[in-house]
Amino acid sequence: MTSSDVAVGEGTRVFLNFSVSLEDxxxxxxxxxxxxxxxxxxDGNLLPGFERVLMGMEPGQRHVFTVSPEDAFGQPNDNNVQTVARDHFDDDVALEIGLVFSFADAAGGELPGLIVAFDEEEVTVDFNHPLAGRTILFDVQVHRVEPAELH
Incomplete structure (x- = not known):
C-alpha cells in the first residue's frame, strides 16, 4: 500500500499545512x-475536535472546517478566573489590564494568565484559554498520509 492509498485515520501520520482563524x-x-x-x-499534538474533522481526508484535499468551542478550546469557565494577592507580583511590575503573566501550575509547568482587574490588594487573573468560547475556522491541506511507525 502506498501513502497515496491511505486516508487520515487511527494509526496514521499526517503531513499538512493549516491555519486557525476566528469567525471574523x-x-x-x-x-x-x-x-x-x-x-x-x-498523539495529543492536535485537539481531539480538530483530529475528528480530518478523519477520512486524503492527500491533496483541502477543506475549511468550522469547529465549535466545545470541540476546540472549550467554553470559558468562571472557576478559571482567580484572585491573587497583589504582593505576589514584584513592586516594580507595572500591572495593566490585558497583560499576560506566566504562573507555575501544580505540575511545575507554566500557565499563562491574563490580568483582567487589579487594585492595591488583589489582582484578578483569567486562566481560561484565550480562544475559549470562540468558534474556530480550521483550514487544512493534507499533503501526505502514511502508516505511523509505532515505537
Whole structure:
C-alpha cells in the first residue's frame, strides 16, 4: 500500500499545512507558505475536535472546517478566573489590564494568565484559554498520509 492509498485515520501520520482563524476572519496561527507539519493521529499534538474533522481526508484535499468551542478550546469557565494577592507580583511590575503573566501550575509547568482587574490588594487573573468560547475556522491541506511507525 502506498501513502497515496491511505486516508487520515487511527494509526496514521499526517503531513499538512493549516491555519486557525476566528469567525471574523482574523488569523490566529498558520503555517501555509512553510513546510508542512506532521503528527500521528491520537498523539495529543492536535485537539481531539480538530483530529475528528480530518478523519477520512486524503492527500491533496483541502477543506475549511468550522469547529465549535466545545470541540476546540472549550467554553470559558468562571472557576478559571482567580484572585491573587497583589504582593505576589514584584513592586516594580507595572500591572495593566490585558497583560499576560506566566504562573507555575501544580505540575511545575507554566500557565499563562491574563490580568483582567487589579487594585492595591488583589489582582484578578483569567486562566481560561484565550480562544475559549470562540468558534474556530480550521483550514487544512493534507499533503501526505502514511502508516505511523509505532515505537
Amino acid at each position: 476572519g482574523s488569523e490566529v496561527d498558520s503555517n501555509f507558505g512553510g513546510e508542512p507539519v506532521s503528527f500521528v493521529v491520537g
